[in-house]
Structures are given as structure tokens and as C-alpha cells.
Amino acid sequence: GTFSLVNIDKNEDGSIAERLYVKRAIGFPSETIRFVNGNVQVRPAGFSSYIDEDSFRSDLSLADGPHRSLDTSSYEGIRAWGSLFGYQEAGLDLSASPAYLKSQYASVQGDSYPDDMYAFETAAKRTKHLINPADMQSRSDSAKYQSGIYVPQDSILPLGDNRDNSRDGRYFGPVTQKKINGSVRFRFWPFTSMKYLGDA
Structure with missing residues (x-):
């Protein structure tokens, strides 16, 4: 047998279908x-x-x-994980990284993926910039996260x-x-929280 990857997000004419997100x-x-x-x-x-x-x-x-x-106590480990990743991206040996980062990382070491990817990336970009302040790309990437x-x-x-x-x-x-195509007016799930959310 063979498997085929089929993109179901297409219109009948083959064009890419519009994806709607509720945010x-x-x-x-x-x-x-x-x-x-x-x-x-x-x-x-x-x-x-x-x-x-x-x-x-x-x-x-x-x-x-x-x-x-996510409990806020997890963020120390997530930031440490991101910082260690920043060391790797800069091409440095992790054995040269500070001991406190390795210690903080231990709390999330068993995770396969950072629970808050944005916080992880913020720490990684900041670390890369601190390792080499002359790297303008790293400086720009870090500033983007820091300034909001x-x-x-x-x-x-x-x-x-x-x-x-x-x-x-x-x-x-x-x-x-x-x-923006519309607004959410009614919450129906979970049933215990069902209510009209008002006009927008």
C-alpha cells in the first residue's frame, strides 16, 4: 500500500481555501x-x-x-531552555554555558516541546544577541521580542x-x-458556561 498526502484546504477550482480563525x-x-x-x-x-x-x-x-x-513557575525552566538553545545557535559548546542555566533547565528537561514557544524564542534571541552584540541580525531579532x-x-x-x-x-x-469576518456572539460549549456574549 501507499500513502498520499492530500491537501484538503483547497477550493473546487484548486485554489487555496480560506482558513478562518477565532481569536x-x-x-x-x-x-x-x-x-x-x-x-x-x-x-x-x-x-x-x-x-x-x-x-x-x-x-x-x-x-x-x-x-x-501553564504555571508561572515553569517559566524559569523555559527561559533557561531557550537560552541554552541560543548558545547552540551561536555555535558554542553547551559545556561553556553557565551552570545556573543547566540547573534551571532541569525542571523542564523531560518535556519534548517548550510549553510556551514565544517565551522560549524570546530567551533564545536575547542570548544570541548577548553572546555577540556586534551581530546586527541577532540584535534586531532580540529587540523585536523585547519591545513588543x-x-x-x-x-x-x-x-x-x-x-x-x-x-x-x-x-x-x-x-x-x-x-475580520465577524464576531463571536454566543458560547455554547461547555454547556455549563453557555451564554450570550453580546453585540460587537
């Missing part, structure tokens, strides 16, 4: 969004400081945000409710509001 609009025009240990922080337009997502939602009487599945994501006019930053490990706006960036 929360977290960042709005002129806001900057950054992530610290998986927690979202928002810098509203015209402000110089960041507000954590829970306070931001509370101040604006917004719906509750998603629940986190700016949302331009007529755009939003969509984030998934699986905030710990979701391929969302953290990776593909803000999207224009013209690409």
Missing part, C-alpha cells in the same frame, strides 16, 4: 503589546507604561480573559485563548480590520 482582539490601533512570562501587558496609545491584561480588562469592564494552563508588538491604525492584534502555546498574532503580527 481575541487584544491589541487595538496605536497600542503596544508585550509578553512577560506568558502574561499580556498593554501600553495604550499615549501612555508610557504598561498595564497587565487583567487590570486593563477590569478598568474597561471587558469580558474575562482566557485561563492560563505595535498595532498600526486600522489593525488589531489577535491572540488565541490557548495563550501559553498558540500560533497567533505573536507570530504573524497585527491584521487589518478589513480581514
Whole structure:
């Protein structure tokens, strides 16, 4: 027998089918969004400081945000894992890496994949930059993670409710509001949380 890979995401004419995603609009025009240990922080337009997502939602009487599945104590190990990966990417022998990184990494060593890939990549890019500050590409990559994501006019930053490990706006960036096809009005699952979510 043989196996064939079939791309089912195609229209009848063979063109690529449109994929629809349901995400929360977290960042709005002129806001900057950054992530610290998986927690979202928002810098509203015209402000110089960041507000954590829970306070931001509370101040604006917004719906509750998603629940986190990852304990914040895991982030020390995830950051260490990312830093060690940064050493590898820089072509250095891991035996030359600091002992504290190896010790912190031990807490997540049994994992096959980082629980928060964004935090892992942030640490890896920062480490590569620190190893060689003259490497402009590493400096640019690290700065992109450290400075957060700016949302331009007529755009939003969509984030998934699986905030710990979701391929969302953290990776593909803000999207224009013209690409928004609708809004979620009703939650029907789980049945114990069924309710009307209001007009948007």
C-alpha cells in the first residue's frame, strides 16, 4: 500500500481555501503589546507604561480573559531552555554555558516541546544577541521580542485563548480590520458556561 498526502484546504477550482480563525482582539490601533512570562501587558496609545491584561480588562469592564494552563513557575525552566538553545545557535559548546542555566533547565528537561514557544524564542534571541552584540541580525531579532508588538491604525492584534502555546498574532503580527469576518456572539460549549456574549 501507499500513502498520499492530500491537501484538503483547497477550493473546487484548486485554489487555496480560506482558513478562518477565532481569536481575541487584544491589541487595538496605536497600542503596544508585550509578553512577560506568558502574561499580556498593554501600553495604550499615549501612555508610557504598561498595564497587565487583567487590570486593563477590569478598568474597561471587558469580558474575562482566557485561563492560563501553564504555571508561572515553569517559566524559569523555559527561559533557561531557550537560552541554552541560543548558545547552540551561536555555535558554542553547551559545556561553556553557565551552570545556573543547566540547573534551571532541569525542571523542564523531560518535556519534548517548550510549553510556551514565544517565551522560549524570546530567551533564545536575547542570548544570541548577548553572546555577540556586534551581530546586527541577532540584535534586531532580540529587540523585536523585547519591545513588543505595535498595532498600526486600522489593525488589531489577535491572540488565541490557548495563550501559553498558540500560533497567533505573536507570530504573524497585527491584521487589518478589513480581514475580520465577524464576531463571536454566543458560547455554547461547555454547556455549563453557555451564554450570550453580546453585540460587537
